[in-house]
Amino acid sequence: MAWTNKVLRVNLSEGTCNSEPLNTEWAQDYIGQRGLATRYMVEEVDATCDPLGPDNKLIFATGPLTGTMASTGGRYSVITKGPLTGAIACSNSGGFLGAELKSAGWDMVILEGKSDKPVYLYIENEEAQLLSADDLWGKSVWETDELLHKKHQDPQLRIAACGRSAETGCLYAGIVNDLHRAAGRSGVGTVMASKNLKALAVRGTRGVGNIKDPARFMETAREQKQVLADHPVTGEGLPTLGTQVLMNVINESGALPTRNMREVKFDGARKISGEQMLEVRKTDGRPNLTTNAACFGCTIACGRISTIDQGHFTVENKPQYWGNSGGLEYEAAWALGADTGVDDLDTLTYANFLCNEDGFDPISFGATVAAAMELFDIGAITTKETDGMEFNFGSAEALAWAAEKVATGEGFGADLALGSKRLCEKYGHPDLSMTVKGQEFPAYDPRGIQGMGLAYATSNRGACHLRGYTVSSEILGIPEKTDPLVTDGKAGLVKAFQDVTAAWDSTGLCLFTSFAWSLENVAPHMDSACEGDWDANRLMETGERIWNLERDFNMRAGLTAADDTLPKRMLEEAANTGPAEGKVSGLAEMLPEYYKERGWRQDGNLSDETRERLRLPG
Amino acid sequence: MQKSLHIDPGKCTGCVQCELACSFENEGVFNTAKSRIKVFTFHQEGRFVPYTCTQCDEAWCMQACPVDAIVINAKTGSKDIIEDRCVGCKVCTIACPFGTVNYNQDTGKVIKCDLCGGDPACASACPTAAITYIDADTTGLDRMRAWAAKTDNAAQASA
Numbered sequence: 001m002a003w004t005n006k007v008l009r010v011n012l013s014e015g016t017c018n019s020e021p022l023n024t025e026w027a028q029d030y031i032g033q034r035g036l037a038t039r040y041m042v043e044e045v046d047a048t049c050d051p052l053g054p055d056n057k058l059i060f061a062t063g064p065l066t067g068t069m070a071s072t073g074g075r076y077s078v079i080t081k082g083p084l085t086g087a088i089a090c091s092n093s094g095g096f097l098g099a100e101l102k103s104a105g106w107d108m109v110i111l112e113g114k115s116d117k118p119v120y121l122y123i124e125n126e127e128a129q130l131l132s133a134d135d136l137w138g139k140s141v142w143e144t145d146e147l148l149h150k151k152h153q154d155p156q157l158r159i160a161a162c163g164r165s166a167e168t169g170c171l172y173a174g175i176v177n178d179l180h181r182a183a184g185r186s187g188v189g190t191v192m193a194s195k196n197l198k199a200l201a202v203r204g205t206r207g208v209g210n211i212k213d214p215a216r217f218m219e220t221a222r223e224q225k226q227v228l229a230d231h232p233v234t235g236e237g238l239p240t241l242g243t244q245v246l247m248n249v250i251n252e253s254g255a256l257p258t259r260n261m262r263e264v265k266f267d268g269a270r271k272i273s274g275e276q277m278l279e280v281r282k283t284d285g286r287p288n289l290t291t292n293a294a295c296f297g298c299t300i301a302c303g304r305i306s307t308i309d310q311g312h313f314t315v316e317n318k319p320q321y322w323g324n325s326g327g328l329e330y331e332a333a334w335a336l337g338a339d340t341g342v343d344d345l346d347t348l349t350y351a352n353f354l355c356n357e358d359g360f361d362p363i364s365f366g367a368t369v370a371a372a373m374e375l376f377d378i379g380a381i382t383t384k385e386t387d388g389m390e391f392n393f394g395s396a397e398a399l400a401w402a403a404e405k406v407a408t409g410e411g412f413g414a415d416l417a418l419g420s421k422r423l424c425e426k427y428g429h430p431d432l433s434m435t436v437k438g439q440e441f442p443a444y445d446p447r448g449i450q451g452m453g454l455a456y457a458t459s460n461r462g463a464c465h466l467r468g469y470t471v472s473s474e475i476l477g478i479p480e481k482t483d484p485l486v487t488d489g490k491a492g493l494v495k496a497f498q499d500v501t502a503a504w505d506s507t508g509l510c511l512f513t514s515f516a517w518s519l520e521n522v523a524p525h526m527d528s529a530c531e532g533d534w535d536a537n538r539l540m541e542t543g544e545r546i547w548n549l550e551r552d553f554n555m556r557a558g559l560t561a562a563d564d565t566l567p568k569r570m571l572e573e574a575a576n577t578g579p580a581e582g583k584v585s586g587l588a589e590m591l592p593e594y595y596k597e598r599g600w601r602q603d604g605n606l607s608d609e610t611r612e613r614l615r616l617p618g
Numbered sequence: 619m620q621k622s623l624h625i626d627p628g629k630c631t632g633c634v635q636c637e638l639a640c641s642f643e644n645e646g647v648f649n650t651a652k653s654r655i656k657v658f659t660f661h662q663e664g665r666f667v668p669y670t671c672t673q674c675d676e677a678w679c680m681q682a683c684p685v686d687a688i689v690i691n692a693k694t695g696s697k698d699i700i701e702d703r704c705v706g707c708k709v710c711t712i713a714c715p716f717g718t719v720n721y722n723q724d725t726g727k728v729i730k731c732d733l734c735g736g737d738p739a740c741a742s743a744c745p746t747a748a749i750t751y752i753d754a755d756t757t758g759l760d761r762m763r764a765w766a767a768k769t770d771n772a773a774q775a776s777a
Binding site: 103298 | 652
């Protein structure tokens, strides 16, 4: 129950759309969304396949709580093998598309093969068909959204699309739904474009019923909404400042990676912070932030809706950027700002708009620009490579220009679209790429927040903050405070966060509820809505099962223990200021203990006991 | 005391909890397509506006109905559909100037807000108090208070 028990299987090579029953046994073991779709991937996809070839599959998956009244219950994930990392990729998005898909009657959509012509998938409840996207190819996400709404004469259609960056091969292209919510990381949009699939357009009017105990579920949802409302982070910090509440906090803790992680503190942090977004601009008398906004069913509403000053150099004579759209979240503001040294809020907002408009990950993009700026700084690239643009740290012009070029894949934009690892390798300085498994770091320096170093090194989708957010404990003290500068106890902490998160990401709920909730708060939602008995222990064990399944996929894909590492800079160059001054990441102290806690062999593979204990497929 | 739904769009975040609560209360399913209240997003302006039936005193829908299927609820003042009488002619959907009476193709009847019999689920579900259920005579009270707060009576005080 709570599942629709239906999977839509779309074969792009043959142009067919078929309904099949959900594997309900797997649903009991892997819940939905991230976990369940990974189980399908493991069963159906050769882990060694070319991520951009027809043998890879692309799964849009909802969770059992997606589309219900549980607060934040509107999430979906896209699961595939990622082109940036060669590892399992799972990108999670909010907005309204996930709930619409569920309301149309589908737990997930599995897309396989490759279409020989551009197509989009149109779903109206149980009817699904592939339609020609000849007129959409070469268009941005925003244009695609507008054209599809016009074509179908249906303003209530929910649309997810990849942009021009994906079409031109950007390896960190995402899938954008509802104009500015994104399954952003690891190149899931690149896979979509490689299949000649431009968009999903979904209309669902069946609704989500099939709740095991409706009265208890409604009572649970009501109680747990109150818990979110009463918590200082979910009830006040996030609605008021969004995730950007973190900019000044992380900067003060000396863990704000700056100028390609050369430094750990950014003197322009205040100017690009959430607080600054509320300040009235001198130029046009408006603040950057117009309002906060919610995704489907979310009672937190951390989303930012922003404008750029119409006279700003980035949007002069470009009225298409004068209205409101999705504003800066913390990770984006960090990557586009602190990491590149650019402290101009409107330029960052512009770059963020372009990331949404043409569907590329602002974290990977910003971090890649930062790497290019360091290459430029040391003379490894010159204006000859950069089409004449001076790629100096702090250059707002270079950042805005780079976003325009990556959007279309033109000139030096094609180099930047490779991501920082391939860019730095191409120009002879692989050590300057701040990546793990090919994916760029997010906004927390592992020298100042030691647990995050281990979390990055072991993340199944490459460097990521959303796979084990120990920042919550090490900086914010949630659920309990640990010292960010020590490595002791971090192996267990990282494992616990990773397992909890893997379960959370499989339910249909947003991870941001975890500032106020634990699995003890998630469990009653699951237990009252879904078949089976669900408590926090079962969710935790399920999370561990999902984590290990992802790991197993990666090892089959050819990754090894040697990939569980950090860039040399994190391991050898000490933080130059702040509380972490003189510290490097103590990864070597944490990793062996982590393997032990995980029940993995020294070569990084799952031990037979672990596989058996978690009932993983052989 | 008669009460009214009072909507303050400035507080709305577009979360559609109201739509989910409405559809669940009335249809037993979470389905924004079957909600009697709708949240509209004005993307360019960055605004969200919930909208539903205002329960007109001289309700056009009620007067237009050829089979007297819309009646006044004596307890709440809402204009309720008597499903058994409704023939699905949709004349009320044309008569309503605000579009808040809609046809439900699954049942062949029309649906509209009936204030949930006096305890509207949308208002209970709204996390930001953008939708409240208050004394019908004083729906303007908050706005009056806000303007009152801006009134400068410092000159009077010092006179």
